Amino acid sequence: MDDKLLHPETLAVVSGRPAREPGAPLNEPIVPASTFHSGAPIEYGRDGNPGWSALEDAIGQLEHGRCVTFASGLAAATAILDELSPDAKVIGQRAPYYGVASLLREREGQGRIGLETHDALTVDTVAGADGGTLVWIESPTNPMLDVVDLPAVIGAARRAGATVVVDNTFATPMTQVPIDFGADLVLHSGTKLIGGHSDLLLGAVVAADEAWEHRLRQRRHNTGATPGVLEAYLALRGLRTLPVRFERAQQTARELAKRLGSHRGVARVRYPGTGTMISFETTGSGEDAERVCAAVALIIHATSLGAVETTMERRARYESERAAGTPETLIRLSVGLEHVQDLWADLDRALGLLPA
Ligand SMILES: Cc1ncc(COP(=O)(O)O)c(C=O)c1O
Structure with missing residues (x-):
């Protein structure tokens, strides 16, 4: 063949x-x-x-x-x-x-x-x-x-x-x-x-x-x-399993990007329309964004990306990222294979902790 x-x-x-x-x-x-x-x-x-x-x-x-x-x-x-x-x-x-x-x-x-x-x-x-x-x-x-x-x-x-x-x-x-x-x-x-x-x-x-x-x-x-x-x-x-993992995580990422876009705790969503990665900026300060990362219970607060488990991290916690101009409140979300509703419930609850 x-x-x-x-x-x-x-x-x-x-x-x-x-x-x-x-x-x-x-x-x-x-x-x-x-x-x-x-x-x-x-x-x-x-x-x-x-x-x-x-x-x-x-x-x-x-x-x-x-x-x-x-x-x-x-x-x-x-x-x-x-x-x-x-x-x-x-x-x-x-x-x-x-x-x-x-x-x-x-x-x-x-x-x-x-x-x-x-x-x-x-x-x-x-x-x-x-x-x-x-x-x-x-x-x-x-x-x-x-x-x-x-x-x-x-x-x-x-x-x-x-x-x-x-x-x-x-x-x-x-x-x-x-x-x-x-x-x-x-x-x-x-x-x-x-x-x-x-x-x-x-x-x-x-x-x-x-x-x-x-x-x-x-x-x-x-x-x-x-x-x-x-x-x-x-x-x-x-x-x-990359093709099936990618397709499923991308489907979930598209839905999460849409929902994040209309959340009161989110100031800006960066999602190119394809792929499994979303970066979003929260309202409030860098410390507030850090608290959101600490508050997720299903999603894992960790660096790295691209895996079956969903992870997220505020990138400006690193000096090198701040020097490169990464916004203080930017959270990088690597979408995995969990059910979209479970991921959204976790994100929505953690973002709900942001000051009004
Ligand atoms: C886009 C990109 N290129 C290269 C690297 C470096 O890869 P490694 O951590 O396997 O050395 C990374 C790591 O995060 C990355 O995100």
Whole structure:
């Protein structure tokens, strides 16, 4: 069967499986090995593992490219940045995920890259790019949920000769496949929606071409930023249900965004219309918003996102988020799989504690 004809829902289930042979397991087994009998492509545990290959096959098929997995999303981001030459320029958003923003600023401070940031990435803001430029796009952004017009901006950046990376952690291939718009690289924190169960850290880069795939594999070998074998197994197990988890959580998120929009305790809702993440600003002060987070009983007050359980957090509790301009009262809500009425009852009660 031609895999290119299969839908993402099917690919998530069938890809990354052992060959269909009598007695073979249906799932790639966990192979805890630091070394292998010599003479095969994988000889040492830093070079590869059958479990990584299975996961890379599945993510690569969903993102239409060649996947290389890493120890975490930030390890994956670091691998990309490590490949830049010292005269490279990065054009990006002013407020991407704060960990990526810190990496970029740190490298700029060390004179390892030039950095140009914009409130929003548009065709005009990437017009000054050239062959030495990396355009770093996150869409939607964490936590402001700003959306970039991917076909337009990637197209303009590529015409200018730039390399384009898209952080697709929030959208996932269920919403957009950036390589289809011309992106060179797609980044994932597999810790989030791909894993989906708050039980692992893992990152991935999907390259559109073989040259970038090779560079990233070599970088992983050189730095040792490898995923754990258990983590890779769990991430693939999580990925199998990504399409159904995403669809259900998105349905619930749409309903919650609508209800939050007319709640007296909510000043503004940021929801891009798709996806499982909602950011909303409460009325009152940052302390009031913090009290709302402390008051939820079903929803979990915790950082991170993208899992079966609904979590929420006031992002401005972190200095780095305040510095990036995240509003004091902004609460980032990661919608999971609980029933919408139960989630709403919890939110409504907690928001009801806000001063009138
Ligand atoms: C959009 C985005 N990119 C990258 C990362 C970094 O991923 P990790 O925490 O797996 O290192 C995160 C983490 O929250 C994220 O939200």
